[in-house]
Amino acid sequence: MNRSADRVSEGMAKQRLEEIPEAIEEKAEEVLEGEEPQLIARSDLNLEGYFEEDWLFVTDVRVVAFSPPDEEEQGAENVDYRSLPLEAIEEISLKRYVGNAFLEAKLIGGGSKDLIRFSLSYTQRFEWVSDKIEELQGEEGVEEDLESTTRERLAYEDRCPICGGRLPEGMDICPQCASKERLLSRMFQYLKPYWKQAGVALLLLLGLTVLNLAPPYITRLMIDSVFPNRNVTLFTVLIGSLIGVYVFRALFRGLRTYVMSWLGQRITLDLRSKVFSHIQKLNMNYYDKNRTGKIMNRVTTDTARVRRFLTQGLQQTLNHLFKVIGIVVILFTMNWQLALMALAPVPLVMFLTVVFANKIHKVFHRVWRRVSTMKAILGDTIPGVKVVKAFTKENEEIRKFDDQLEEVFSSRLDAAKARSFFRPAMTFSTALGALIIWIWGGYNVLMNTGLLTLGTLVAFVSYMWKFFNPIKALARLSGKFESAITSAERVFSVLDIEPEMELSSPSSQSGREVRGQVTFEDVSFQYEAGQESEVLSEINLEVEPGETIGLVGPTGAGKTTFVNLIPRFYDVKEGEIKLDGKNIKDFDLQFLRRKIGIVAQHPFLFYGTIADNISYGVDDVDREEIIKAAKLANAHEFIMESPLGYDSQVGERGVGLSGGERQRISIARAILKDAPIMILDEATSAVDTETEEKIQTAIDRLIEGRTTFVIAHRLSTLKNADRLIVLEDGRLVEQGTHEELLEKEDGLFKKLWEMQTTVSRI
Amino acid sequence: MKVDTKEVKIEREETRTDEEQTEVNEEEIDNLDPRDLELESGEGGHIKLKILDRGEKYERVRPESAFPLSGVMECVRFVQGEDGDKEELGMLNSPQDLEQKSYQVLKTTLEKIYFMPEVTAVKSIEEGFGISGHRWNVDTKKGERSFEVESRRRDVKRLPNNRIIVEDKDGNRYEIPDHTQLDQRSQKILHTEI
Numbered sequence: 001m002n003r004s005a006d007r008v009s010e011g012m013a014k015q016r017l018e019e020i021p022e023a024i025e026e027k028a029e030e031v032l033e034g035e036e037p038q039l040i041a042r043s044d045l046n047l048e049g050y051f052e053e054d055w056l057f058v059t060d061v062r063v064v065a066f067s068p069p070d071e072e073e074q075g076a077e078n079v080d081y082r083s084l085p086l087e088a089i090e091e092i093s094l095k096r097y098v099g100n101a102f103l104e105a106k107l108i109g110g111g112s113k114d115l116i117r118f119s120l121s122y123t124q125r126f127e128w129v130s131d132k133i134e135e136l137q138g139e140e141g142v143e144e145d146l147e148s149t150t151r152e153r154l155a156y157e158d159r160c161p162i163c164g165g166r167l168p169e170g171m172d173i174c175p176q177c178a179s180k181e182r183l184l185s186r187m188f189q190y191l192k193p194y195w196k197q198a199g200v201a202l203l204l205l206l207g208l209t210v211l212n213l214a215p216p217y218i219t220r221l222m223i224d225s226v227f228p229n230r231n232v233t234l235f236t237v238l239i240g241s242l243i244g245v246y247v248f249r250a251l252f253r254g255l256r257t258y259v260m261s262w263l264g265q266r267i268t269l270d271l272r273s274k275v276f277s278h279i280q281k282l283n284m285n286y287y288d289k290n291r292t293g294k295i296m297n298r299v300t301t302d303t304a305r306v307r308r309f310l311t312q313g314l315q316q317t318l319n320h321l322f323k324v325i326g327i328v329v330i331l332f333t334m335n336w337q338l339a340l341m342a343l344a345p346v347p348l349v350m351f352l353t354v355v356f357a358n359k360i361h362k363v364f365h366r367v368w369r370r371v372s373t374m375k376a377i378l379g380d381t382i383p384g385v386k387v388v389k390a391f392t393k394e395n396e397e398i399r400k401f402d403d404q405l406e407e408v409f410s411s412r413l414d415a416a417k418a419r420s421f422f423r424p425a426m427t428f429s430t431a432l433g434a435l436i437i438w439i440w441g442g443y444n445v446l447m448n449t450g451l452l453t454l455g456t457l458v459a460f461v462s463y464m465w466k467f468f469n470p471i472k473a474l475a476r477l478s479g480k481f482e483s484a485i486t487s488a489e490r491v492f493s494v495l496d497i498e499p500e501m502e503l504s505s506p507s508s509q510s511g512r513e514v515r516g517q518v519t520f521e522d523v524s525f526q527y528e529a530g531q532e533s534e535v536l537s538e539i540n541l542e543v544e545p546g547e548t549i550g551l552v553g554p555t556g557a558g559k560t561t562f563v564n565l566i567p568r569f570y571d572v573k574e575g576e577i578k579l580d581g582k583n584i585k586d587f588d589l590q591f592l593r594r595k596i597g598i599v600a601q602h603p604f605l606f607y608g609t610i611a612d613n614i615s616y617g618v619d620d621v622d623r624e625e626i627i628k629a630a631k632l633a634n635a636h637e638f639i640m641e642s643p644l645g646y647d648s649q650v651g652e653r654g655v656g657l658s659g660g661e662r663q664r665i666s667i668a669r670a671i672l673k674d675a676p677i678m679i680l681d682e683a684t685s686a687v688d689t690e691t692e693e694k695i696q697t698a699i700d701r702l703i704e705g706r707t708t709f710v711i712a713h714r715l716s717t718l719k720n721a722d723r724l725i726v727l728e729d730g731r732l733v734e735q736g737t738h739e740e741l742l743e744k745e746d747g748l749f750k751k752l753w754e755m756q757t758t759v760s761r762i
Numbered sequence: 763m764k765v766d767t768k769e770v771k772i773e774r775e776e777t778r779t780d781e782e783q784t785e786v787n788e789e790e791i792d793n794l795d796p797r798d799l800e801l802e803s804g805e806g807g808h809i810k811l812k813i814l815d816r817g818e819k820y821e822r823v824r825p826e827s828a829f830p831l832s833g834v835m836e837c838v839r840f841v842q843g844e845d846g847d848k849e850e851l852g853m854l855n856s857p858q859d860l861e862q863k864s865y866q867v868l869k870t871t872l873e874k875i876y877f878m879p880e881v882t883a884v885k886s887i888e889e890g891f892g893i894s895g896h897r898w899n900v901d902t903k904k905g906e907r908s909f910e911v912e913s914r915r916r917d918v919k920r921l922p923n924n925r926i927i928v929e930d931k932d933g934n935r936y937e938i939p940d941h942t943q944l945d946q947r948s949q950k951i952l953h954t955e956i
Contacts, residue, residue: 049877051905095807098830099877099935104805112805112822119877121909121932362954369915 024055024066026076031066031083035059038136039149041129043118045100056103056116056129060136062086063105065116084113086137092130096123103130187488190267191310197263204256205315209322211249213330216462218242220334224455264311271303275491281499284569288527298494302487309484317477320470327467334456338441342464345432346471352429353475356422363415370408377401430468437461514595515580516545516676516707518566522575525561535561536730538575545676548708550721552749557727559711563679566709567596579677597675597706599699601682603666605657610639611646614668625672632701633668634694635661660691667698678708685713715753724749794840794852801864807875809867811840811851823851825868830876831927835869878927878935879904884948887955895931896955902936909934918955926956 020028020040028037037057046052046067055066062085069078084105091106092115103115103126118126132149191198218238226235276299279286287295331339381388381397388397437460444452520541526534536558543549551559564570565577568584576583584592594617605613614629615621626646630636638661642648650657650665657665663683670678683699684692696717703710712718719738726734726741726749734747741749794813802810804822811823820842828837835858840851854860857868879902888897895912909930911917917929926938938944941952 045877045904049873049879049904051879051902051907097807097875097877099879099933100874102807102874112808114805117874119932119934121930121934123932365914366954372915 020055021053021068023074023076023079024068027066027079027081028055028057028064030076031064031081032057032059035061039129039132041125043116043122043126045117045119047114047117049100049117054116058129058133058136060086063089063115063133082113082115084115086133089133089137092133094123094127094130096120101126183485183488183492186492187306187310190270190306191263193270194263194266197259201256201259201263201315202318204252204259205319206322208249208252208256209319209326211245211252212323212466213326213463214245215242216459216466217330218245219462220453220455220459222455223458224453260311260315264307267310268303268307271306271491272299275299275303275494278495278497278499282497283499283571284564285527286497298490302490305484305487306491309480309488313480313484316473320473323470324467324474327463331460331463334459335452338437338452338456338460341436341440342433342460344436345429348429348432349426349468349471350475352422352426353472356418356426357476359418359422360415363411363418367408367411367415370404370411374401374404374408377404426472433464433468434461437464514676516595517578517580518543518677518707519578519581520575521578523565523572523577524574525558525565525570525572527561527570534730536565536727539732541725541732541735543707543709545707546705547723548703548710548721550718550724551709551711551727552715552718552724552752553727554752556729558730559727560681562727563681563709563711566677566679567593567598594673595675596677596679597670597673597702598679598681599663599666599670599683599702601685602659603662605650605662605665608650609647610650610665613650613665614646614672616669618672621672626668629668629672630665632671633664633698635664635668635698638664658691660688660695663691663695664698667695667702671702676706678703678706680708680710680712682711682713684717715749715756792850792852794854796854796856796859796861799854799860799864801860801867803867803871807871809871813851820851825871825875827872827876828853831878832921834872834876838868838872878937879907881928881936881938881944883945884951887951898928898930900936907936909936914955920956926952 037059039058041056043054043056044051046054053068055068057064057066062083064081064083067080069075069080088107089105090108093104093106095102095104100117100119101123102117104112105115106112116126218241221234221238225231226238279295279299328339328343331342377397377400381401388394437457441452441457441460445454445457518541520539523536523539524534525536539562541549551562553559561570565572566584568589571585576585578584579587579592579595606616611623611626614626623646627636630639630646639646639648667683680699680703684695700720710718710721718724721738723735724738724741725732726747728748734741734744734749736744741747742753744750795815798813798815800812800814802812804810808822808824811820812818813820820840822842824841825838826841827834828839836855838854838857840854842849842851857865860868881900881902883901885899885901888899895910896914897908897910899908900906909932911928912931919927919929921927924940924942926941928936928938930936938952941949941956944952
């Protein structure tokens with residue numbers, strides 16, 4: 001957690017030091033009488049539950065909380081405070097409730113006192129504070145000063161050093177505060193290796209712009225110089241250049257499309273490959289916190305959006321810009337008075353475009369939400385139609401659906417309203433430019449004032465029509481830019497998460513044989529800092545090589561967490577787990593995981609053949625070995641029953657495998673892996689009795705001679721385990737053999753056992 | 763793990779025979795009579811509770827609502843002990859029949875435990891330029907507040923009777939009892955969010 005501590009620069013730290021109001025500072029000086037505050041923390045609620053800032057000062061002898069005065073009566077004399085000597089405090093605990101929490105001090109000699117109240121946004125902070133107070137209470141006190149504690153606290157809190165907003169997992173600075181320039185330059189990094197191609201594309205674009213602007217000018221020359229003077233030479237030249245313009249335009253366009261696609265796909269490939277390989281290395285925590293769909297979106301949609309911005313978006317913007325500038329220059333050189341008049345509606349068009357884009361964005365968001373709620377109702381009631389009918393709730397469901405339809409209708413109507421006003425308004429204002437040209441220009445041509453020729457008038461009109469589209473696009477630019485930047489931020493935010501564990505580090509343990517002795521020493525674990533209770537606490541256990549340990553306990557006792565710690569899917573917070581006497585953190589992670597086989601309740605099979613699935617995770621296997629493993633796992637028979645045998649596809653269009661069959665494949669996988677340590681997490685709970693027997697014999701073969709951890713809710717399957725350990729609320733409460741545990745009066749295991757045997761008797 | 767949960771629960775229930783079931787009912791569903799209760803305020807979300815007809819007095823009891831969102835003051839249970847080792851002293855289904863003073867104690871304590879300030883005006887909702895979410899700036903009965911909401915769909919909950927409950931990124935909740943009763947400006951701002 002200290003990763004950002006050093007990086008919080010002085011300036012940022014100052015911002016985050018949170019200015020103490022003068023009145024409180026004054027009062028604190030008076031109350032503390034020269035004692036140095038060791039830490040200061042601000043809350044966001046007062047004890048009465050109003051959003052006010054109370055301040056907690058901790059010195060080495062006491063805790064004082066200050067409440068600022070009302071707005072009308074500023075001044076130190078109106079500051080309330082509650083002071084408590086550290087000596088009087090037995091224990092400080094954080095009481096987390098719904099929407100808010102308290103720091104409560106349990107007093108020596110009974111009773112307790114609320115120190116400070118805060119919203120859930122501050123639980124991390126005050127958890128840290130309560131730990132710190134405990135440290136201060138320790139014999140000698142801690143050598144700390146305000147500066148360092150503040151810094152430590154900021155690092156602990158995972159909040160943006162600038163705005164105080166919550167930081168996305170693993171980031172040092174919140175995206176809101178990240179500099180846009182830095183992001184842009186980072187995006188350009190991906191364009192850099194291909195600058196040649198990008199340059200070519202840009203040149204082609206410039207050429208295209210020129211070519212696009214040429215035809216109206218040629219028209220003008222035709223009308224003004226060719227026809228009145230019957231100038232055949234000029235006519236041939238102009239026709240020739242017109243042909244040239246069209247031919248080159250087609251050529252350039254084709255070339256550009258190709259170059260741009262190449263560039264775009266190349267960048268997408270680079271980005272996706274980088275993101276994918278990066279997320280593979282992230283800790284399980286990342287996957288727990290983010291839905292699969294969200295992660296997949298990062299790889300697909302967001303990278304595509306960054307690409308679109310870098311290629312299309314950027315180039316189109318340049319294109320529009322070139323066009324607009326080109327047209328403005330041409331218009332002004334042709335006739336500056338007319339140009340001024342014709343361009344008068346431009347600000348109006350831009351304004352309308354921006355307003356419209358904002359409005360429509362909001363309205364459509366709403367439509368989208370309404371429609372998805374409607375779909376959710378459909379998704380609930382249609383698969384659940386039996387229940388609906390059984391409870392004769394048809395009419396109610398119909399009414400609910402109708403209500404939702406009404407909402408969809410009204411939101412659609414809003415969208416229609418927005419469109420039916422803005423679209424015509426916009427077309428009208430663009431037509432305004434042309435109208436002005438016709439009125440003023442037409443009049444001058446008609447009256448032959450000499451200010452304007454017919455050719456110029458015609459050219460003006462056609463340039464005007466070309467002018468407004470790029471203008472509108474430029475006005476909408478900020479929106480597009482924003483969505484691209486957002487996507488870029490998302491992509492980069494993933495890339496910025498440091499893998500919490502290096503997959504392999506050269507200095508660590510690897511290559512040795514592993515005997516499989518596993519030791520838990522005072523292991524405590526919680527998934528997230530700030531959780532009220534620990535998932536596992538102070539587990540001590542020694543497992544000899546080859547021993548089979550059955551894990552027993554009620555749901556939520558921490559059994560799965562227990563086994564997840566061994567392959568380091570999560571890292572222990574306190575204590576250590578040792579393998580052959582060495583901390584598992586000192587092992588090369590890949591090496592460690594190769595030494596552990598896992599058979600889970602719902603085995604996951606990858607898209608591929610059965611053979612691929614069995615040999616997953618093992619390099620260079622003989623086919624014979626695969627078959628041998630399958631035989632040992634009792635999987636050979638059913639595999640061979642399908643016509644393609646081991647080459648059968650698993651997955652969507654492949655063979656349909658039952659739960660028991662999948663399980664046996666995963667057992668074969670584990671047998672092939674030949675790991676000295678095995679973890680079986682409810683391996684037999686999802687299959688019928690007959691299959692269970694087959695699986696059980698397979699498992700017996702599998703665990704022979706290996707250190708094994710078995711979780712099974714059916715306690716009878718654990719009879720053969722060398723030792724059972726019983727977990728309850730994260731604590732190891734009993735251990736021993738099956739018989740020993742049954743002899744324990746009032747034992748938890750005995751209770752669980754009796755419950756289950758009653759069931760089977762019924 | 764999920765499947766596991768279900769199975770174990772089912773088994774546990776099945777182990778109870780009908781006879782046991784009724785026994786359990788009598789023992790566990792222990793409804794308290796409001797007239798027998800006396801509440802005194804305590805610290806940190808706890809109260810002191812006297813159950814007169816049993817002649818018992820508890821120094822540190824936590825009231826817990828069965829319906830924190832839809833009716834905090836409707837069914838309340840009293841619990842003794844800390845996390846992991848809780849003992850339910852009984853249910854109180856009609857707190858409104860408590861004596862005035864006790865009722866107030868219960869009300870203020872529950873307000874502490876279930877903190878959900880009422881939004882009185884929505885001043886602005888800023889579209890996040892960053893990763894996701896929006897920043898709401900509101901006035902509540904407990905003062906001004908600014909908070910981040912991650913997802914409109916998930917975190918802005920519309921309940922019957924135009925009630926809205928908003929959950930922020932940190933898990934704090936805010937309540938709008940009836941959004942049609944807000945001022946025009948707030949309603950307009952809220953319009954795009956719901």
